[in-house]
Amino acid sequence: MARISYDDQTATAYKAVREVPRDGLDAWREAVRRHLEPAPGMTVVDIGAGTGAFSAHFGDWFGVDVVAVEPSASMRSRIPRRPGIRVLEGDAAHIPLPDDSADAAWMSLMIHHIPDLEAAAREVRRVLRPGAPVLIRQAYPDRPDRERTFPWEFFPETARTTGTFPTLEATCRAFAAAGLHRDALEPLPEVLMSPAQFLDRVDVFRRSDTSMRDLTDAEFEQGRVRLRRAVEESGHTPRSNWLDLLILR
Numbered sequence: 001m002a003r004i005s006y007d008d009q010t011a012t013a014y015k016a017v018r019e020v021p022r023d024g025l026d027a028w029r030e031a032v033r034r035h036l037e038p039a040p041g042m043t044v045v046d047i048g049a050g051t052g053a054f055s056a057h058f059g060d061w062f063g064v065d066v067v068a069v070e071p072s073a074s075m076r077s078r079i080p081r082r083p084g085i086r087v088l089e090g091d092a093a094h095i096p097l098p099d100d101s102a103d104a105a106w107m108s109l110m111i112h113h114i115p116d117l118e119a120a121a122r123e124v125r126r127v128l129r130p131g132a133p134v135l136i137r138q139a140y141p142d143r144p145d146r147e148r149t150f151p152w153e154f155f156p157e158t159a160r161t162t163g164t165f166p167t168l169e170a171t172c173r174a175f176a177a178a179g180l181h182r183d184a185l186e187p188l189p190e191v192l193m194s195p196a197q198f199l200d201r202v203d204v205f206r207r208s209d210t211s212m213r214d215l216t217d218a219e220f221e222q223g224r225v226r227l228r229r230a231v232e233e234s235g236h237t238p239r240s241n242w243l244d245l246l247i248l249r
């Protein structure tokens with residue numbers, strides 16, 4: 001059971017405002033390339049693939065085959081259907097792939113939805129070939145400055161929810177129990193949008209984001225006031241968000 005329902009309304013909002021523009025992901029593309037060492041014929045399993053934005057990026061950037069595993073039918077229906085992307089129903093603890101069949105696992109902004117991280121880690125280990133990496137794109141509550149990262153800085157009460165997400169320490173412990181150990185950790189920027197664009201989209205954004213959904217209406221409106229002020233100051237300059245890329249092998 002995910003923390004929020006990825007129903008049709010959420011999936012529509014997610015597709016509209018949460019997919020990071022591809023040209024904002026240069027740092028991610030290059031870091032993933034270094035750790036993945038992509039080669040023709042490689043299969044990457046995108047676990048909790050959502051609307052499939054990264055499934056498409058991985059295919060286009062690296063020419064690899066992607067298996068997009070996603071539990072929500074509404075999110076799954078928005079994954080691009082095209083050669084090189086196989087779309088399957090499943091979740092992190094039930095990956096519909098044979099043992100030792102994937103060359104890497106990609107888990108982006110989804111580990112906080114997994115009810116039993118150790119069980120999921122065992123399942124990920126099962127489907128990966130020995131030595132294959134797990135690449136996790138995530139914000140951890142035990143990493144510095146997380147709560148000031150754009151655009152959540154305008155809504156500091158989102159920390160109430162993100163503070164309950166798995167820590168880096170707990171994540172590494174769960175995967176280590178399954179035989180997958182920390183290999184690298186890199187904070188990476190992604191260019192999201194300007195404060196002005198965020199202000200335009202903030203109501204839709206709220207519907208798609210786990211931590212913003214938990215805000216009271218008063219907290220949300222206070223955040224909107226802060227955001228309006230930022231728009232008046234430097235509102236049209238695109239801003240970046242920072243997340244960690246964790247590699248386990």
Ligand SMILES: C[S@@+](CC[C@H](N)C(=O)[O-])C[C@H]1O[C@@H](n2cnc3c(N)ncnc32)[C@H](O)[C@@H]1O
Nearest residue numbers: 002006048049050072075091092108110113114
């Ligand atoms: C915030 S979205 C991230 C989507 C995509 N990975 C991305 O980065 O754009 C979280 C996704 O995780 C999925 N999810 C929830 N619980 C899951 C689980 N136990 N195993 C796998 N995916 C899960 C949700 O359905 C949703 O599509």
